[in-house]
Amino acid sequence: DAKTTQPNSMESNEEEPVHLPCNHSTISGTDYIHWYRQLPSQGPEYVIHGLTSNVNNRMASLAIAEDRKSSTLILHRATLRDAAVYYCILRGVGGTSYGKLTFGQGTILTVHP
Amino acid sequence: DTGVSQDPRHKITKRGQNVTFRCDPISEHNRLYWYRQTLGQGPEFLTYFQNEAQLEKSRLLSDRFSAERPKGSFSTLEIQRTEQGDSAMYLCASSSLQPLKGYTFGSGTRLTVV
Numbered sequence: 001d002a003k004t005t006q007p008n009s010m011e012s013n014e015e016e017p018v019h020l021p022c023n024h025s026t027i028s029g030t031d032y033i034h035w036y037r038q039l040p041s042q043g044p045e046y047v048i049h050g051l052t053s054n055v056n057n058r059m060a061s062l063a064i065a066e067d068r069k070s071s072t073l074i075l076h077r078a079t080l081r082d083a084a085v086y087y088c089i090l091r092g093v094g095g096t097s098y099g100k101l102t103f104g105q106g107t108i109l110t111v112h113p
Numbered sequence: 114d115t116g117v118s119q120d121p122r123h124k125i126t127k128r129g130q131n132v133t134f135r136c137d138p139i140s141e142h143n144r145l146y147w148y149r150q151t152l153g154q155g156p157e158f159l160t161y162f163q164n165e166a167q168l169e170k171s172r173l174l175s176d177r178f179s180a181e182r183p184k185g186s187f188s189t190l191e192i193q194r195t196e197q198g199d200s201a202m203y204l205c206a207s208s209s210l211q212p213l214k215g216y217t218f219g220s221g222t223r224l225t226v227v
Contacts, residue, residue, distance in 0.1 A: 032213060043204050046215030087155060101216060103155030
């Protein structure tokens, strides 16, 4: 599986934007970039995914570099409920792959009131 | 749609005992996954079912571990002769066959082996 690199931790203040970076220099052409987050004492939760173009949904935005070797998850206005571990995952769907999710250690996001 | 349910939420067992966990996926999801998560680490893949067929098992799944998904609905994960190193959160997830759809995870079963 292609590997992703994320900072161990980041901090933000409530109601400010948060940009969570992810490097994936060995990404292949068929790999989608997925983001999940895990709140304390819960299972991971799907946030967003993309291939080449930037994506927006009700939870977040995903900005993908033109060369696809990095991406950024953007939380437009952080709330205390956004404090979680955020995982950036490459998910292959080509050939016989069923798109297994392989988690790294993620980024621990702390949001200050 | 009530999401993915896991039972029990917590389990404390003595070393050497057998334990079984249950996962009820979202009803229309064909795929079911088991993961294990220890403190401070991301979830690690254990095994994957498509309908009732177990299609992949991780090296992490020793002979003491067995998973089933009879009739392609709920799944069970059994650990025999538990060891202290088995203490972890066991997470179940399900997804549809559409490759880009996200996984839906349950809240997990926390196992403590004493």
